[in-house]
Every structure is written in structure tokens, then in C-alpha cells.
Amino acid sequence: MAVPVAFFAVFFAYPVVAIVGRGLKAGGVWQFGRIGEVLGRPDILHVLWFTSWQAVASTVLTLLIALPGAYVFARLDFPGKQLLRAVVTVPFVLPTVVVGTAFLALLGRGGLLDQLWGVRLDTTVWAILLAHVFFNYAVVVRTVGGLWSQLDPRQEEAARVLGSSRFDAWRKVTLPALAPAVAAAALMVFLFTFTSFGVVQILGGPAFSTLEVEIYRETAELLDLPTAAVLTLVQFVAVGAILALHAWTVRRRETALALVDPARTARRPRGAGQWVLLCGVLAVVLVLILLPLGVLVDRSLDAPGGYGFAFYRALQSQGAGGGTFLVPPVETIWNSVRYALAATVIALLVGGLAATALTRRAGRLVRGFDALLMLPLGVSAVTVGFGFLITLDKPPLDLRSSWILVPLAQALVGVPFVVRTMLPVLRAVDERLREAAAVLGASPLRAWREVDLPMVRRALLVAAGFAFAVSLGEFGATVFIARPDNPTLPVAVARLLGRAGELNYGQAMALSTILMLVCAVSLLVLERVRTDRSGEF
């Protein structure tokens, strides 16, 4: 408990409070009057309204499209399933700058839709919503599907035997068990879309602005800290409200679930209904996820003088005439992986400890901490980044120019994932099993190792995968944190896109493709890492 609390106090609460204080204090006195001033501005109100409704719409749309996917991935067995599961997670970690480019190629002028039906969706709200679904599909599939695959199908079968219709059995048995996971997933999607930044900027055009974009502008560009502070507070309140709501639903629904080995629950599709569902989901994945990714690959290979790997070869040189980087762009891959590994370890430590502590204890304080852990997702990267700047500036914590700051900032975003993924499973572990182990003479640590660990191992891996992937593609905070001249992959992509010339554009596409592959491979590895201990319970 002490470790996560300290981590959050130093690397999150203190910097954010400091930067908000800087904006709301004048001459050492809090100026709360400023809140009213800012919130009275029509442009700000417009931003608030747009932010809220697009987040609601995105969340609903994502759930509608992704829940069937969660079922298919959890309950059906088909060739290439693991690969596909890794692939649908890739979008989640791609930098928005890359996704924006891909979506423009699909929805924009001369894009695929335009060629087929003369439809153009760029600079409409549809482009934003679709990109949000693209990003968050995996969140639902993994959080809901992860639990769904471990629910014992025999419970539903028992209900059927007792005379329930198929739908009734699902509604009364499976749905309540899934509810916390669905709520968690919906909450996450809402948080991400509520604080959406890059997608809105690139696809929405200048007409749409979210709270996050506004905070960025006020802080980074205009240095209008009072306005930024007020907006940060608004975001805080909104996110806090969502989290409170979430905590309440989870508490109402929590029951000890009978978890089983996921390998036993998935079956080959049977019956027309399941086949239709499977094909439908595959079609959605193909159109919504593989197509945009395919556009990137296509453009990275579409070199002058025919298809080939010319752009990839260019990545290994320092570019014509010195180029953009002090190192060949290809080295940014290694940089990114290194940062991401460090961030994953930090996130797993902090998140794992927090999740364990949260399972073991109840009480208002602990519940508050639970919500607190989620807050970094709802606070803009620029607020945290600038907060670091004015707080971590004195020894022993002068980290402003230290490399560790990047993984720390990335871990902040990773921890909530770890906690969210582990908590439902940890909480579902039956307390009596632990008691039984204790009675039989196991030390608490051994009981944890023998009882909890086998059950949560999968969740732990999923959490690690998420944390790693999130760190790999993290762009927001990394950009503001001063870093030595060893850019991460997303930063390098943005930099290449920011220059004229065919080779630069091509290299940006090639790097994006490599990022995609690195993510897919690392997620695939995690999928494969199964210890032989499963199937014992």
C-alpha cells in the first residue's frame, strides 16, 4: 500500500496540484473567482459540450461493436485466434499521429470510401467516432473477454437444465458476472474518448475542440495557466464523478465467481448463429482495424520506382545530408522498447501492489485510493508534464532532464490498466481458498503464491501487455518531457511527418509499420506465454 501511495503522491498528485496552484493562486491567495470567469465563456462551454457528447457517443458505439467481439474471442475457437487478438490490440498503442494519417487515407479525399462511393467523412464527427472505436475495440475485447473466457459455462448450463431459456440463462447468470468488467471497459473507453487529443485534432479539423485540446493550448501555447487550471479542475471533477459511479456499480455487483481455465471454455463454433456471429466479428475487425493498418503498410512499401523496401532501407541511414536525427531512425525502436520495459516494470510493481492491497481491505479510504489510481487517465499529459517541470526541480528529485522521467510518466498511464485488469480477477478469488491454505499451514506469501498467483497469472500477463503497449505508443507526455536526443518511435514518426519530401513521409510510414509489428509481436508473445500450471483448478 505504501509504495503505490508514495508513487502517486510524488509523481502525480504533487506535480498536478502545483501546476493548478500556479494558475489559481495570485500573491499566495487562492483566486476561486477565476473558475466562474472561465466557465462563463461561451467558447469554453461549447468545448465542454462537445467533449461530453462525443465521448458518450464513442463509448456506446464502441460497446455495440466490440461486445460481440469479446464473446467471440472468449467463447469460440478458430484458427488464427491468438494472432488476431494481438492484432486488434495494436491500434490501441499506435500514436494518434499515425492513426490520423491512416484514417485520412481511408475517409478523406481520394480515400477508399471516396473512390468506392464518393463518401468523405474527414472533418466530420463520424471520423472521430470511428477512430475512437478503432482505438478502443481492444479495451472491451480484452477486459470483458478476459473475464468471459474464465466464467464457468456449466453455470449457464445448469440454469438451462433448470428450465431457463438460453437468453434468460445468459441474462441471469453470465451478464451479472460480466457486469463489472463491462462497466470497467465502458469507463475506460469513456475516459479515453473524453480526454481524446490527437484524434480530434487531426480528424476533426479546427472546428472541433475537446477539453484536452483546450488545456494543451492554454498551457503549452498560450501559457494561460489560470484558464488551464480551471479546465483541469473541470476534467478532474468529471473524471472523479465517472470513477465514483463506477466504484458504486462494481461494489453492487461483486460476487465471488467460479473461474475456470479459459482453454476449457472456448469451443469450435456450433450452429448457424455462432457462425454468423463469428463471420460478422471477423468482418468488423477486417474493415475497422485491418484496413486502416493495411493502408499504412501499403504506403510504407509504395516507394518511388515500384513497390519495395526502399523506405525501410532509408531508415538505417542518417538521411540525406545529416537528416533529422543524430542516430538512424531505426535505433528509435530500441529506445522505445527500453523505455517501455522500464515503464512496464514500474507499472506492474505499483499496480500489482495496489490491486493486492485493494482486494485485501475494504473501507472508505481504500476505495478512495482505488478511484485515485484511475485519475492519471483523466488528467491531460501536458498538465502532468508541466507539473513535473515545476516540482521535480530540486535535488534529490531533480529529474527534469533524467531519462527515468519518461518511463515514470508512461507508467502513470499504465498503472490504472494493471489495476483494472487485476482487480476483477483478484476480487473473484474465493477468500475461503486462502483460508484453507492458511489452515493447512501455508504462510501468507505461500498461500498467495499457490492460490492467487495461478488464478491471476493470466490477468497479470494481460496487464503487462497493456502496460507495455501503452508505453510503446505513448506520445503525449513523452513529447513534453525534455529528453536527450534519443527519440522514441512515436516522436520520431511525428518528426518525420513534420518535414517535406517523399523519403520523410515514406520513412514515417515505414516506422509506423515497424511500431505496429513490434506491438503485435510483443502482444503475441504475451498471448503465448502460458505456463504449464494452468488447468489445475
Add this chain to the structure above:
Amino acid sequence: MSTTKKLTVTVLAAALAVPALAACGSSDSSGSSAGKSKTVTLVSHDSFAASPAVLKAFTKETGYTVHVLKSGDAGAALNQEILSKGSPRGDVFFGVDNTLLSRALDHGLFTPYRAKGLEDVPANVQLDAGKHRVTPIDTGDLCVNYDKKYFADRKLAVPRSFDDLIKPEYKNLLVTENVATSSPGLGFMLGTVAKYGNAGWQGYWKKLKANGVKVVDGWEQAYNQEFSGSAGGRKAKGDRPLVVSYASSPPAEVLYAKPKPKTAPTGVVTSTCFRQIEFAGLLDGAKNQAGGKALLDFLISRKFQEDMPLNMFVDPVTKGAKMPAVFTKFGAEVPAPETVAPGTIAKNRDQWVKSWSSIVL
């Protein structure tokens, strides 16, 4: 309860291994710029780039190793420096331009220093010549670029001025960037302010809007997606043959094309340019003052100035610095770029951006 405690101990032990694990190979960045005065730290924005050989030459000459820290775009990098005023992250800041200069000077970010060799830098770029708090390093021009093929195919004359852009034959051809979020966009707007004055520029934009100007958020999208003349735009089937970009964009189109074309695919409308000047300065409270001064001297030396164009696509300020062939051959001479005094920009910027947004968006 006690489980958690035991766990904590185990985990703490593991936690201590994290830095060790991640430090593998990242030893090159020794973190703080304190301690050894053999390192001089340059804080800059993401676009800063210099050839390793040139930085090595500096080390050879002076004994100082340059450590570069980058953080975000020009505006974000400067604002971070303002926030950490008094205990700066480095010794020299590079990358404050004339649109942001007043803000930096008003916050007292820099210590005055007259760089050696400043006599070779023209007076018209020395915007702080009285106090020498900042030293001009490079210039760049923001201009309308055009797609040569488009105009040749249609036998349409290329626009020659701001006034041409609002003529009916150029309807729906121009794409520009959001003034609030993009520095090329801001520069283009400032160019119109300089050209038509405080009274006339808004009227000009109303006409531009009526003539179908398209506004996107950033340069990347305008240039690589919407503009029909760039490599990226050709692939994306961009349909706007006029874009607000840099005077150095055509050479870049040539340099990064394979095989190299005989002529640049794009050209510059040289009477629509706004001049950006980038400055560097010695940070107030710098730990390594001597190293910082040496670095400033070096930044306007011919060695660094001649290395700059191909790394950052900007023009040198030092007289006698040679431009690479690709620039002299494919670039455009901008005889009389528009300018606005930094103080005027600082005073009116927010108001201008607001009224621009209400007219155009």
C-alpha cells in the same frame, strides 16, 4: 494484512532492480547538467538538429561536450523554460522566434551576452541589438507553395501575390493551417497583417474565406494530405495546388525524392512570405556560463551555420556562410519578406487569433 507487508518487501527488492535493468545502454544521458562543467546543455524544441561531426568539432575546439534536451514544439519548449525560470534545465536555449521573442524577454529568461562574430550578422535580424539578450541564429520564410504540374496542365497562371489569392480563378485552391495551433498558419496570418495593416487584414481574410480557403489544424496535414504538389499529397490524392509552407520546402521535395528530379515539383510565391527569425540565448541561472557563451559563439560560426540548412531547412544568418547546392538550385530567393515587430505581435497576438478564428472557422 501481513501478506501485503511481505509482498511489499519482495516487491521493493524487485523495484530496486528496475533502474539497473533500464539503465542498460542508456548511460549516455548522464541526467543533470550539474557537476562537470565539461558539459554544456542546449535546451531546444523538437526540430533542432545538427550533424554529429559538427558537434564533435565544437568539443574539439572548446573541450565542452554538447548535451541536447528537446521538449515539444517551439511554443511548448519556450513555455517550459519560462516555467522553470531561475533554475533552468540547461545553459543555452535555442529556438525562440520573433513571434514569441517578446514573451521570452518580458519574463527575463536570458542573460545578456554579445556573441563573438556578431559583426557578420546583418543588423535587420538583430531584434535585440541594444541588449544582446538573444542572438539571431537562422531565418526561415513562410510562403504559399504551388504545385507546378497543376498550373501547367491547366495553363493557369501561378498566383503572384496576396491579392491574387482572392481572385475567382483561384477559388478553392488554397489550404492553410489553423492560426491557433500551427506556426506556419500564424506566420501566414501575420504576413497578411503586415501587408494590409491592422485595419485591412480582416477584410482580406473574409474575401479569402469567400474564395474557399480550406483550413486544417497542422502543417503535416496541409502539406502531406491536402496539397497536390508534395510527395505525400500526391499519394493521398490531395486536390489543393496551393499550400502555406516554407520557402525551403521545394528543395526538400527534391532532396528526399528518389530518383532526384531535374526540377522541383513545387514552387514558391515569393511575395506572400513572412520571415521567421530564430534566436538563442544564455539562460538566466545557467550552471555553465562559460560553456554557454562558447556555444553561442559557435552557433553563429560558419561551421555550424553551413551545417544548419540541410538539418533544419532554415537559412543561415552569418554573412559568407555557403548554402548547399540543393538550396541555391531549387530554392527561392525571397527579396522582401513581410515582418511584424515582436512587441506588436506580443501585444495583439491573442486578439488577432481570436478575430481570425471568428472570421475563418
